[in-house]
Amino acid sequence: MNHSNTDLGIAEIKLAAIRPHRLVELHEQFDRLVHQVSDFSAAGSRGPVCKRDDFSVASTTAGSARRLRKMTMARTSIKTALPSLVILAGIVFLAFSTFAVGQISAINSNVGSIATNWLPNVSSAKEMNVALGDLRLAYRNYIMAQSEDQLQKADGAITAAIADFRKQADLYRSLPMTSTDEALIGRVIDVFDGYVVTGSGITGSFKSRGLLASINAVSTELGPVGDRIAEDLDALVDFNTKGAQDAYTASQASYSWTVQTSYIAIGVSVLIMGVIVYFAYFCVARPIEIVRDSIANLAAGQTDRAIPFAGRKDEIGSIAEAIETFRKGAIEKKQLEETAARHRAQAEAERDRMKAETEAAANVRLAEATSGIADGLRRLADGDLSFQITEPFAAEFETLRSDLNSAVMRLGKTVESVARTTHALDGGAREIAQSADDLSKRTEQQAASLEETAAALDQITANLTNSSKRAEEAREAAAHATVSAKHSATVVANAVNAMGRIEASANQIASIIGVVDEIAFQTNLLALNAGVEAARAGDAGKGFAVVAQEVREFAQRSAQAAKEIKGCCHVKFPIPRMG
Structure with a gap:
């Protein structure tokens, strides 16, 4: 029956530990969430159960959130901001994990102390109280015994009750105890030893004293001592019951703080993820898209628009400043080209003039x-x-x-x-x-001479003398013709x-x-x-x-x-x- 009562008490404590509590409402605004975490840290430092080290996690989270806001406003470099946001999320997760582990450890410690300390102590104290009641009843039965058989049964009950009491006392002393426990259990044992000695004296002198004297001795000598032992045992039960209740209350508080911190951590995590998404889109992706459009416009020859985000102190700002430098360079190049074109036109005109002068x-x-x-x-x-x-x-x-x-x-x-x-x-x-002409004339003359010679030859037969003479003349004429020839x-x-x-x-x-x-x-x-x-x-x-x-x-x-x-x-x- 006593063990059934103990199991019922443990069951009641477990049912109370899993009782639902009201959830903490999350704030959507960033600053209000930071102030809530700070207030939660301050309230936790004044709480009856949680330690200040546990609430330093909340302070760390609030400080990290403030640093995140300052970092976002200062527009640090992307290679610093993104890892910082991830690290901040990791810090929040680590802080929450550490806090949750601490709270779970505290709940486990409280439940363990209830199961291994307070409830066993209560059970032992109640068992000693039951043994004390059995012993007092056995003393009365011993005095009121009408036969030897009843007397022996009463004596056996006395011995069993004393043994049971001492067993429970030893069990109680083997469990973890506080100074109050030690003082009470020590006093109970000392008084109980005197109670047993007094009871042994009464039972030993029962026959010589008589029934009325023995009843009077039990009432006057054992009654007050038994009441004192019962009061001390009740004090032990009350003390251990209060300790179990305190442990239960601490477990409930730890559970409540764990639930609240979990929702706050979830809210902070969601907020950080929102900040990361906001930062990734509005501070990285969107500016890159705008800078890309500016680069396309610059490539198309539009140099009249300044490159946005050139004043930012991050990588996008550096890229924008570099592109702005290119834009200014393009403007200067265009101006130089226009100047060069004017100079070239002037040089062409001068060269044409000089060329014209040279050609002229x-x-x-x-x-x-x-x-x-x-x-x-x-x-x-x-x-x-x-x-x-x-x-x-x-x-x-x-x-x-x-x-x-x-x-x-x-x-x-x-x-x-x-x-x-x-x-x-x-x-x-x-x-x-x-x-x-002379030769012709002489030839004519020679022809005439030849004609004359021919005529003379015709006359040779007539006159040989004349022929010889004519032959000599002909020879002379031939010689003269030869000379002429x-x-x-x-x-x-x-x-x-x-x-x-x-x-x-x-x-x-x-x-x-x-x-x-x-x-x-x-x-x-x-x-x-x-x-x-x-x-x-x-x-x-x-x-x-x-x-x-x-x-x-x-x-x-x-x-x-x-x-x-x-x-x-x-x-x-x-x-x-x-x-």
Whole structure:
């Protein structure tokens, strides 16, 4: 029956421990949550059960939350902020875990003390009280025994009650005790020992005292001592019951604080996760998207908009500042390009002006040179071989002037030599014609003589004397004809020599004409190259191309004149060779 009561008490304590409590309402606002955690820390430090070390976890959580808010406002670097948020979440989880483990340990300790200390002590104290009641009843039964058998049963009950009491006392003393427990149980045992000694004396003198004296002794000697022992045992029961109740109350408080802290930790964790999500989107993803759009606009050439987030003190701010530097560089580059374009336009204008001046000067020099050359070629075409270009040309055309003067001089000398040779040929030809005329006359005379000789031969038969005489005359005439023929051969040889000299002079004229033709060809080639270079120069070389075309035409005219002179030489000078 006593063990059933003990089990029932333990069951009642367990049922009370799992009784539901009202949940703590969570605040959504960040600052209110921080203040609530701080208030919870302050209240916990004044609580009857939880220790101040347990509530330092809440203080740590509140401090971490404040640091999170300051960190977010200060915009620390992302590589610091994200790990800090994760570390903060880990700290909250670790703090809550530590706090929960501490509270669970406290609940376990309280339940353990109830199960292993307070309830066994209560049970032992009650068992001792029951044993004391059995012993008091056994003493009364011993005195009131009517037979020997009842007397022996009462004596056995006394012995069993004493043994049971001492067993429960030893069990009580083997359990953990406080100083109050030790004092009470020590006093109970000491008084109980005296009680047993007194009871043994009464039972031992029962027969000699008599029934009434023994009953009176039990009432006066054992009754007050038994009541005192019962009071001390009741005090032990009350003390241990109060200890069990205190342990139960502490367990209930720990459970309540654990539930509240759990919900607060859940709220803080949700808040931290919300802060992480908010930070990841609004402080990382969204700024990166905006910076990306700014980069795209910058790549498209839009440099009029400043790059956002350039003032932030984190990686995105560094990226934005770098891109802002690129934007400013692009603006400066554009300005430099515009300045360079203006300078380039000015340089182009200056170069065009200088080029125009240079081309004008070159055209003037070329015009002077071509004018002099054209005048010389015109005089050469008119047959004037005594002229010289005395007016100096530009340095690049001075060689052409010198070559032309030399060619004209050589051509004049050659033509002069040809003229002299032609004059000599003319005289020789007249002499040859005169000699041929004389030869013709003499031949006619010889023919007449031959006719006369033939006539004379007809008359040979008539006159031999006259024949001999006529033969002598014929011999003389033949000798004279032979001399005339030899003279004619000499004249013809002289004519042939004169014709050879004329042919040599003609060859020299042809050579000079070839030189003039070569000069005309080189001039034409030079003009052609000048025209090609003028075409390469574009619009700037049009004037030079016109001058080059005129030089080319003059060169072609010179070549045509040389060709005509050469044709005349080839037409006239083969006549003596054919004669």
